[in-house]
Each structure stands twice: as C-alpha cells, then as structure tokens.
Amino acid sequence: MAAPRTITILGSTGSIGTQTLDVIGRRSTEYQVRYLTCNTRVDDLVAQARVFQPYGVAIREESAWRRFQELYPDFAGPVLRGEEGLCEAAADEQNDVVLSAMVGFSGVVPTMAAIRSGHVIGLANKETLVSAGAIMTAAARAHGATLLAVDSEHSAIAQCLVGERFSDVARLIITASGGPFRSLPANEFHAITPERALRHPNWSMGSKITIDSATLMNKGFEVIEARWLFDLPSEKIDVIVHPQSIIHSMVEFVDGSVKAQMGVPSMLVPIQYALTYPVRLPLDVPSMDLAAIGSLTFEAADTERFPCLRLAYEALRTEGSAACILNAANEVAVAAFLAGDLPFTGIAEVIARTLDHMEVVAHPSLDDIVAIDGESRRRAAEYLSN
C-alpha cells in the first residue's frame, strides 16, 4: 500500500469501532481517518476525534450533536447531524473503505449510502445482510461496491477465495465454537440462566451476540450472511463445530481441495484485513503455535439441542422476508431471556411461532423490510406476553 487508505467508521464508539481505531492507531501512517460517527456517545467521540483528527464527524442524535460542538469548539471539519449526516459521511467520495459498525437495524440506511457510492464496505453490522441481504448485494453489484464481512468466519472465507475462480467453489464450511452448552445434555437446556449463557469460551463480545452464540443462532446468521456475501445456495454452506476456534472457516473446491484460514482468535485480524484488502499489513498478534495447541477437534452441529440453527437454515431456504422475521423475533426473544422473562429453550419457540404466523414477502423493498422488522417484533412481543 503506497498511499494511506482513507477510512470512515460508522459507529466508531462501539466495540468494533474502537477496535478498528486500535488497528489504525498501530500504523497511523498507513491510514487517514475521514469520518468518525456515533449515535449518542459523544464524550467518547470527542476523545477519539482529538486523537485521530478525522476530517469530519457525524452524530445521529440531536442533543449529542450539539454537545460535540460545546466539548470540541475548535474542531476544524464538518460536524454532520442525524441519519442524513451519517449517510453523507458514508457516501463521501474520499473514502477508500467504510467500516459499518453500527448496532442493529439503524445501520442499514447509512450502509446503503456507502454501497451506493461504490466503496469497499467492511460490514460488522449483521442485520444488514441477514434482514436485507438480497437488496444490499444487488445494490453492491449495481454500484461496484465490495462487501467484506468483519467477522472471523467470513473474513476467513474471503481470504481463502482470493486468487480463486468463484466457479471452482464446491462448498463453504463455517466453523462454530459450539458455545458454552456444546456438551450439555438436552434435558438441562431449560434451566440455563442468562449468567451461564453469557460465559463464552473463546470470544469476548456484547451480551446479545453472546446469547446468539449460545443458541447457535449467531452461526445461523453467519450462514445467511455467507449466502449473500458469496452468492451460494444453503446446500453449499455447512457448519461444523470446532471448539478451539483456531480454524476460522474453510472453502472446499471442485477438485476436493480445501482451504482454511486459521489463527489465534482475535478480531483485530479480520478488522485489519477489511481495511487493507486484498493485501495485508503486519499486525502484532500472537503467532499460532499448533504444536503447543496439540489438537484441533471437530464434531457435527446438533440441531436438536440447537434448533435456532435449523430455523435459520429454514428461513434461508424460504427466502424473501423470512430471515428478516427470524432476526427480529430473535432480538425480542433474546432481550426477554436476558431480562429473565423467557427460558433459554423459549428463544427458539418464540422465533418459530413468529415465523409460522408472519406472511413471507417474496421480494421485499428496503421500506418493506423496515415494516416487516417492526411487525415481527410486535408479534414476537405478543407471544411473550401470553
């Protein structure tokens, strides 16, 4: 990389956003920060802006936007406001890479703005592809944007695919740690508490995604994302449980050859890869020592004990708005589980009921998706209150 890459981070104060700035800070001459954006955490944004000196910032919430100007009156660049401001930052012509790291559905519209401007998009926002995969990928094709998922699994697959012909791919094999309940007998699942479910063996993440890992819904979402990122049908996307999380995912080719991407679990690797794709920069992470690790183990994923994975495959095969309903119902159910209002086994039940009772729209628009998302949440909440 000769010239520094110009990066905009949508959601720079969240977990992936701050780790992205960590990556950038390690080799600051290689990157130029264009925009940093946040929703409400303006104190953090001010601190980031003082260190990284972005060209501009964008703040979704009105009062936070005003507060930024009070806290940092001599900030020289544009201070954009609201969703419109986020979209302007996302679409800025100077961006080489836009990292979309906003939480939840709020990321969809600004991410679409980035896609429409034809950038490389690092997607840390799962909702974008799970709920609106067909729309997002069609837009990316139309505008020549490259979508890279910023998680270890899809980054692994993208790394295995560089230099390969897409038509030579036979199958994707997504690895799953199996979560904290991999070996728990089926008859003990009803008694799982939020506290136990929040203890993930390999990754430290937010509480929503940690519960999704415990139910394997997170893996189901990754299967759906892979379907869109790599344009493959669900029959060509397998999941295998690999408790050590050293192999991050694999690609099997038509000649029987399998390529895997591996390493000590660290989000810094896929984050930096999205920023530097398709080349690499040195990164100071622990080197993988297989002799010390000794053994990598594998087992089939059990959709009896983990029905969320089966529901995700079913939603994927149903197509249309089914995955949007799946995602919305899951979010409501997980929140209820975390609040102590739903047993662990109830999560899949709420999702299955919501999927059963919502009509599936075959070719939803982005507006349809927003409406279906809302309606699915209302339905899921209804089942909960009964």
Added chain:
Amino acid sequence: MAAPRTITILGSTGSIGTQTLDVIGRRSTEYQVRYLTCNTRVDDLVAQARVFQPYGVAIREESAWRRFQELYPDFAGPVLRGEEGLCEAAADEQNDVVLSAMVGFSGVVPTMAAIRSGHVIGLANKETLVSAGAIMTAAARAHGATLLAVDSEHSAIAQCLVGERFSDVARLIITASGGPFRSLPANEFHAITPERALRHPNWSMGSKITIDSATLMNKGFEVIEARWLFDLPSEKIDVIVHPQSIIHSMVEFVDGSVKAQMGVPSMLVPIQYALTYPVRLPLDVPSMDLAAIGSLTFEAADTERFPCLRLAYEALRTEGSAACILNAANEVAVAAFLAGDLPFTGIAEVIARTLDHMEVVAHPSLDDIVAIDGESRRRAAEYLSN
C-alpha cells in the same frame, strides 16, 4: 479453461507419470497429450501411446527406442531418442505444461530444457531442486517459466499463495506425517528393519521415498525445495508433525493470519492442480469429512531421533553445493539400508560424514553439480565399505 491444455510428461511410465495420465484420462477433452517419454519401460509406453494418442514420444535408451518402433510401427508422430530427444520433447513450443516425473538425477537436464522454453513445469523430480535449486530457479526467472512442485506440501503452499502478495508471507509451515517411527523410543532406532521402514502410515509411494519419509529426510528435502520454489530463507520454513496428513501445509502471513490447504491424502489433487494452475477442474476424490475424522493433532519435529531433518537444514544454511552432497550421500545410504548393509541409524551417519569431508562449492554450475553428485556418491560408498 476454454481450450484444452497441451501436456508433455517426462517419465510417463513411472508412478507420478501414470497417475498424471489417470488424471488426464478422467477429463480427456480438457487436455491434449503432446509427448510421453520413458527411459526403458517401452511396453508400458506403447500401451499409453495407444490409449492417449500423443503427438510424439521420446525414449532415452537406444534398444527401447528401437523396440518401440517394432511394437508400434504405425505410430504416426515423431519417435525421439536419447537425452536429446527428451530435451526436444520438453522444449516443444506447443507445450502448456511439462510434467517432470523422471526418477533421480536423470531428470535435471530435460527439466532445464523445459524451463528454458518458458513453460509451466510441474516438478515431481525432487533432485532437480534439492541439488540444483539455485540454477533451476535462476533459469526459471530468466525464461519466465513457472515452477510448481507436484507433491501435496508445495502444492498446498502454492494454493495458499494464489492472490496473495509474496511480501506478506511471514513463514511456511510444512506438515510431516512423522512416518512409521514417530513414537518409537530413541533406543529402538538401531533395530529398524527395511521391512518395517517400508510401511508408511498414510501414503503409498516408491521404496526410496518411503525410507526418506521414515528418516524425515523427505521433509528435509521439502524444506530445501520450498526455499527455492518460494524464495524464502530457512528461518522462515518450519516443519510440524501432523500424523493424520489432512493439512498438507500452511502459510503464515505478516498479519498473523494462517492459510492451510487440506484434504483426504491423494496425489491426484496436486497433480491435477499443476496441470490446471491457477484454476481448478472437478476431480472425483473423497470429500474431507472433519466431523468423521474428529481430531487433527500436531507435535514438534524431533531432530534428535530424526537427525536427517537437522542435516537438511544445515545443508540449506551452508548453501552452494551442500544440498547436492546431502542428496547424493542419502541416496547411497538408503540403497545400502534397503540392501541390509547399513542400520537405519547409519543413514544419517553416512550423510554427516560425507558432508563433513566434501568441500562446498559456493556457486556451482550445472556441470559442477553433476561432478559433485558423482564424487559425493563415491565418498559415501567408501564410508560404507569401511
């Protein structure tokens, strides 16, 4: 691949040669056979020529060459003779890929002819790179030839490197099955018989290479080949023991990311990859089932019990003609072991003594290499007779 690829096989009647024709026979419309060649096994060559209808043949031995014309008088194409004939076949302008699968040192000169004509060369002949790596790779660079090794390890590395920048490579990790004596206590090595050493756990190969696998010299040769194929110093080439032989080798990059190529052990995969590089064709080999395999294990290579691996690293660091001496002395020592004239532990001793007593030439020519090879064999034989 739109047009069929034109293939010449140097040494088509050997183990790799016949497996290459097996690969070609499976998808005959994708390939055109230009020349088939052999040393003496003319009956086999006639049978191959009748099936594969090559443009021409080349036969090294005079009497075999005459016999071909008696056995197949109506063969329409050129029937070339001697090393000159092999070189003409290798250098033919119509060749897209030349597969160099001759056994031993006799492959060096025809392989050089193929390199000089600027083809893709599939190298199954280890001696070429081990003994004359500097010369061969300099010629390949000068003539724009691409060297691909036809073995599972270097093919794995080449597959991990497609689409990557060479400057992003931090380290190669070559896997070794560990051979039949991986877990044998050091004090039992002196009693190893040829019969026991010929039972390799994962691969069925010729007797010379099977003994080289049992001593780990084969892995040492692969380290030396990797040094030349991928232009990396010995410090950046590691060996790890992986008894299941599912991961065929790995590449670590500067960002801590590791790519591996995996699959059920089969020579057909690297052979076909050399023929179709850098794209792939479907190949009917068993699909890798990690859940059924269950566990992949790894351990450090033990150069105490397997000193041949250490000797190979030392020869590589010494540079010049050292690896040529190593290879020649090893060939003599292995033949003596197979004949029952040398204990297993004597193999490394003969090599070490030969290396100690031969002067190393810093920049040998191809003629020097031929002379050093001969002299090393004489010296090694001398130590044996004492």
